Amino acid sequence: MNFERIREKLNILADAAKYDVSCSSSGSNRKNTTKGLGDSSGMGICHSYTEDGRCISLLKILLTNHCIFDCAYCVSRKSNDIKRAGFKIQEVVDLTINFYRRNYIEGLFLSSGIFSSPDYTMERLIEVAKKLRLEENFNGYIHLKSIPGCSDELMREAGLYADRLSINIEIPTVSGLKLLAPEKDHKDFIKPMEKVKNEIIQYQADKKLIKSTPVYAPAGQSTQMIVGATGESDKDIMYSAVHYYSTYKMKRVYYSGYVPVLQDERLPALGTEVPMLRENRLYQTDWLLRFYGFDVREILNNQHPNLDVDIDPKLSWALRNMHLFPVDVNKAEKRMLVRIPGLGMLSVNKILNARKYRKLNWENLKAIGIAMNRAKYFMVCDSKDWERKDLEPAHIKSMILQSSQSKYQKMYSNQLRLFN
Amino acid sequence: MKTHTLKYDSTFEGLLTAVFTVYEERLSSVLIVEERFFEANFFSKVNEVFTDESKASRVWEGLKEFQQFRTSVYRSFLSELPDKEVYILDAIRYVLKTRNDKDYGQPSVLKLAQLTKQIGREKHRMKAFVRFKRTKDDVYVAIIEPDFNVLPLIARHFKNRYADQQFVIYDRKRNYGIFYDLNTVELIELDFDDAVLKEALHDEEMHYDKMWQDYFISTGIKSRINKKLHLRHVPKRYWKYLNEKNPL
Numbered sequence: 001m002n003f004e005r006i007r008e009k010l011n012i013l014a015d016a017a018k019y020d021v022s023c024s025s026s027g028s029n030r031k032n033t034t035k036g037l038g039d040s041s042g043m044g045i046c047h048s049y050t051e052d053g054r055c056i057s058l059l060k061i062l063l064t065n066h067c068i069f070d071c072a073y074c075v076s077r078k079s080n081d082i083k084r085a086g087f088k089i090q091e092v093v094d095l096t097i098n099f100y101r102r103n104y105i106e107g108l109f110l111s112s113g114i115f116s117s118p119d120y121t122m123e124r125l126i127e128v129a130k131k132l133r134l135e136e137n138f139n140g141y142i143h144l145k146s147i148p149g150c151s152d153e154l155m156r157e158a159g160l161y162a163d164r165l166s167i168n169i170e171i172p173t174v175s176g177l178k179l180l181a182p183e184k185d186h187k188d189f190i191k192p193m194e195k196v197k198n199e200i201i202q203y204q205a206d207k208k209l210i211k212s213t214p215v216y217a218p219a220g221q222s223t224q225m226i227v228g229a230t231g232e233s234d235k236d237i238m239y240s241a242v243h244y245y246s247t248y249k250m251k252r253v254y255y256s257g258y259v260p261v262l263q264d265e266r267l268p269a270l271g272t273e274v275p276m277l278r279e280n281r282l283y284q285t286d287w288l289l290r291f292y293g294f295d296v297r298e299i300l301n302n303q304h305p306n307l308d309v310d311i312d313p314k315l316s317w318a319l320r321n322m323h324l325f326p327v328d329v330n331k332a333e334k335r336m337l338v339r340i341p342g343l344g345m346l347s348v349n350k351i352l353n354a355r356k357y358r359k360l361n362w363e364n365l366k367a368i369g370i371a372m373n374r375a376k377y378f379m380v381c382d383s384k385d386w387e388r389k390d391l392e393p394a395h396i397k398s399m400i401l402q403s404s405q406s407k408y409q410k411m412y413s414n415q416l417r418l419f420n
Numbered sequence: 421m422k423t424h425t426l427k428y429d430s431t432f433e434g435l436l437t438a439v440f441t442v443y444e445e446r447l448s449s450v451l452i453v454e455e456r457f458f459e460a461n462f463f464s465k466v467n468e469v470f471t472d473e474s475k476a477s478r479v480w481e482g483l484k485e486f487q488q489f490r491t492s493v494y495r496s497f498l499s500e501l502p503d504k505e506v507y508i509l510d511a512i513r514y515v516l517k518t519r520n521d522k523d524y525g526q527p528s529v530l531k532l533a534q535l536t537k538q539i540g541r542e543k544h545r546m547k548a549f550v551r552f553k554r555t556k557d558d559v560y561v562a563i564i565e566p567d568f569n570v571l572p573l574i575a576r577h578f579k580n581r582y583a584d585q586q587f588v589i590y591d592r593k594r595n596y597g598i599f600y601d602l603n604t605v606e607l608i609e610l611d612f613d614d615a616v617l618k619e620a621l622h623d624e625e626m627h628y629d630k631m632w633q634d635y636f637i638s639t640g641i642k643s644r645i646n647k648k649l650h651l652r653h654v655p656k657r658y659w660k661y662l663n664e665k666n667p668l
Contacts, residue, residue, distance in 0.1 A: 003627040010631055014638040035583040042577070046653070047548045048664055050640035053649030060639060098628050101560060101585060102552045137584070259643050274643050 001094070009085040010095070016065040016076050017111055020168065020224065021256045025057040025106035025141045027219040028163040036137030038100060038107070040163065044141075045106055058109040058143060059099050063087055063124055067113030071181035073170065073229050075261045076113045086115075092128050093136065100140050107141030107163070108132070114147060118188075122150040122158065129161035141219070146196065149188035155195040159203075159217040164251070165196050168224040172240045176230035179266055193248045196221045200249065220251035227282060228275040229258040229267055234307045235300040238285055242296045245289075255282040281307040288314055291345060292338045311397060315341035315374055319393040325378045330359050342374030374400055422451040428469040430454045432497050435505065436476035438469045439512060452505035482516065489521035489532075496535040498569045507531045543570045547577055550589060551663050553629075554622040560587040561617065563661055569594055575605050629663050636664035 026044030046055035064086030065076040075082070087095075096108045110128055114121050125144050132138040144158050146167040158165055167189055171177040174186050196217060203216035223244055225237055241253040257279040260270045285307060288294040292314070299313050300306075308316045318325060318341045327336050329351055337348045350368045354360060359382035366372065377396045391399075424447045428434035438452045451464070460466070483490050493512065496504055510528035515521045524530045545566075552560035560582070564571075571591050575598050578589065582600070590597030590612060599608045659665040 001624075003624075003631075007627075007631055007634060011634055011638050014635050018639045018641055032580050032583050037582065037584050039580045039583075041580075045544075045548045048636060048662065049650055049653040050636070051647060051650050052641050052644035053646040053653065054641075054644075055653075056636070056639060059635070095631070098624075099632065101582070102554070102628060102632070103550045103562070104632050257644075259641060276644065 006091060006095070009087055009091070010061065012083050012085040013062045013065060013087065014060065016113075017060045017062045017109070019075065019256065019259060019261075020060065020109070020111060020145075021054070021254045022109070022143065022166060022222055022224065022252065023055045023057045023060070024143075024164070024219070024222070024252065027251065028141055029218050030139045030141075030163065030215070032139045034137060036139055037097070038138050038140035040107065040139060040141045047104055047106065057106045058141065059096055059105045059107070060109040061087070061092070061095075061111075063092065063110060063112035063121075063128070064115055065113045066115045068116070069114055069181065069183055071170075071184065072262075072264045072266050073180050073226055073258065077262075080262055089124060089127050089131065093131050096132060096140075097136055097138065100138070105140075107143070109143040111145035112147070118147045118149040119151055119154060122147040122154045126154060126158050126161065129158070133161045143219075146192040146221075148184060148192070150192060152191070152195045155192050156199055159196060159199055160214060162217055164219040164222060165192075165217050166222040166224070167192050169240070169244070170224065170226050171230060172225045172232050172237045173230070176232060179230065193221065193223070193244075197248045221248065222250055222252040222254065223248075224254040224256055226258050227255050227279050233305040234278070234282065234285075235302075235305040237282060238289075238296050238300050241286065242289065253286065255279050255286070277309055278307070281309065281313060285313045293335055294339075310401060312341070314339070315397075315400070318378055319397055322393055326380045327378060329365070329379050329381045330355055340375050340378045342371050342378075347371070373404055422449045422464055423447075424450040425458070425464045425466045426450060426452045426469050427455045427458050427466065428452065429471055430456060431471055432494065433473060433476040434469060434471040435497060435508070436479040437472045438505075439479050439509060440472075440475040441467070441469055442509065450509075452509055454505075457502065479512075483512070486515060486521040489515055489529075492532040492536040495539040495573070496532045498572065499535045499539055500569055501535065504535075507535075539568050539570060539573070542566055542568045543573045545658070546570050546574050549658050549662060550574075550578070551661060552587060553617075554625050555617075555620045556622050557620075558586060558622075560585055562587070562589045563592050563612070564589060565593040565660070566591065567657075571596070571598060579605050633664050 023046070024044060025040065028040045030039070031041045032039035044057060046057050048056040050056060062076070064084070065082070066084050066086060067074075067076050067078055070078040092108070092110065096105075099105045100107065108128075110125055112121050112125060125147070129142050129144055132142065142162045143164040143166065144162040146155060146158065146165050148167060155165070169189055171180055177184065177186055199216050200220065203213060206213040225241070227237065237255070244250045244253055257275040258268065259274050260268050260272050263270055285299055288299065289296055294317070299317055307313050318339070324339070327340055329337065334348060334352060337343060337351060338345065347370050351360065351365070351370065354364065354368050358364065361382040362385065365381060377391065377400070426438045426441060428438045435452065441447070442450055442452075455468075480490070483493070489511075493508055496508055507528045511526070511532050514526050514529060521529065524533060546564060550562045550564060552562045554560050569591070571589065571594075574589075578587065579600055584602070586601055588597055588599045588608070590610060592612065595609060597608050597610060598605050654662070654665070
């Protein structure tokens with residue numbers, strides 16, 4: 001094995017794959033029953049973290065960065081003058097197995113530039129997964145990228161070997177896609193998603209009748225959208241996210257702040273700061289929708305097409321809906337408790353548990369570890385001390401901002417810095 | 421000062437036997453201590469506990485309906501805290517008396533819950549941070565120095581995962597390890613010599629070691645760098661045995 005050459009390829013093809021943010025390695029259920037290699041029946045494990053703080057759980061690489069497309073936002077676009085490389089199928093298999101055996105990774109995340117045709121590319125990806133499963137008896141996690149425009153038949157086969165399938169919609173609006181990736185058709189993205197969704201439903205139904213039905217993409221499918229490459233609003237992004245969650249039963253939608261990698265007049269200039277704060281607010285919104293029972297229209301609508309940057313979306317929603325507060329923590333239903341700014345699911349469960357035994361006052365809440373900074377303006381408890389009834393939303397907001405520290409503060413603070 | 425002191429042999433069964441003895445002899449003022457940490461004093465009557473499987477299992481069975489609490493007791497034992505026995509005995513007494521193992525208002529019950537959480541975190545970290553090196557005779561060897569004695573808690577995870585590969589995970593701090601020989605996991609004690617280990621490594625090891633470091637660097641995004649977050653996830657005390665941080 002020519003290690004020098006492989007090392008070089010690995011550097012090129014890992015570098016090109018890193019903008020895909022998904023690193024999930026959980027949600028599968030592939031037990032090691034045959035004394036083979038690997039087991040992905042437990043929770044996901046992050047084996048290391050990059051210096052930008054993101055989890056490294058999977059060997060995330062492209063099969064090749066040769067590509068026939070010229071999408072403006074992509075570092076591997078045809079017209080970009082970069083080093084190109086391509087792995088042989090066996091090389092990816094060997095790397096994965098050897099990294100896995102050393103406990104570096106949970107599995108493989110394989111994507112690819114599109115060479116000759118979508119089907120040809122997809123076949124190669126499937127070939128890698130198939131080899132790992134059948135020849136190496138590998139039960140680790142495999143995440144395969146679905147190639148836009150590939151055939152239903154191949155998507156069906158891919159799910160038999162992969163734990164997760166994903167296809168990145170990248171640009172949230174159809175018009176944005178036309179602008180940045182004129183050769184790609186929106187329908188080509190949708191077709192594999194539709195197929196995977198239907199196969200998952202079909203296999204789950206079969207499983208109920210015939211126990212030996214093989215698993216099909218047990219960790220579901222996901223997608224990713226680039227944030228800040230075109231002029232889309234937060235509303236555009238979240239409304240399409242909701243569409244993908246509901247129509248295609250996505251396990252996750254990822255949001256990826258656009259990292260300027262090349263000069264193009266359709267895109268933000270090189271050196272533009274990555275919109276990490278905006279990305280963070282979108283993830284918070286995503287969580288509110290999936291776990292906190294919010295409807296997207298409550299948070300983003302025509303009056304509020306964009307999320308506030310200086311405060312989180314739940315607080316922002318609460319300040320617009322002061323008539324629903326204060327909430328009595330000793331009486332309110334869970335559905336309302338989770339809407340109190342500053343309370344997460346853990347805190348809410350602690351409150352629900354603790355209030356079984358006694359009526360809670362401010363001291364009790366503090367003792368069980370509830371963060372009060374934001375929450376105190378929006379709730380009452382077993383205590384007379386609640387004197388903030390007449391505060392205006394703007395006043396509450398400024399008090400919260402004054403008493404809190406955010407690592408993003410420099411991005412939105414417009415106060416003059418007179419001292420230090 | 422306690423009127424009775426019970427010395428035990430540092431095993432978990434020994435500790436449970438000691439708890440049994442406390443009940444059997446109706447000792448109210450008692451200190452349980454590992455024999456190796458025992459220091460004599462004039463005021464306390466000292467008894468040596470002889471580890472007895474059947475006594476130990478009676479205590480264990482007595483806690484059967486409190487599954488979560490049992491896990492807490494075992495994990496707190498692995499914490500190696502000098503006065504862990506004080507909390508464990510007190511919590512067991514409280515739970516058996518009140519039949520309630522979730523009253524975190526009780527200081528010892530709370531302490532056990534906190535220790536359990538800490539140890540759970542360390543256990544999860546070790547599942548992530550173990551780094552094997554392949555040797556010439558095809559045994560994969562990893563060295564760790566965890567904050568707590570978590571090796572017994574992670575053995576099954578690695579056995580399931582690497583069912584077809586022989587491996588050793590060695591806790592250098594506590595000077596013992598586990599060895600999986602494709603059938604069972606056994607406890608081992610070794611004299612570890614870094615030079616010998618280096619000599620024994622497979623020829624390919626250096627290449628994969630290097631590629632992992634390369635991968636670690638190329639998968640990071642420079643324009644998003646966030647060292648503080650990085651350090652929170654990978655605290656410096658673990659770097660010693662992480663090859664992406666500390667190359668061969």
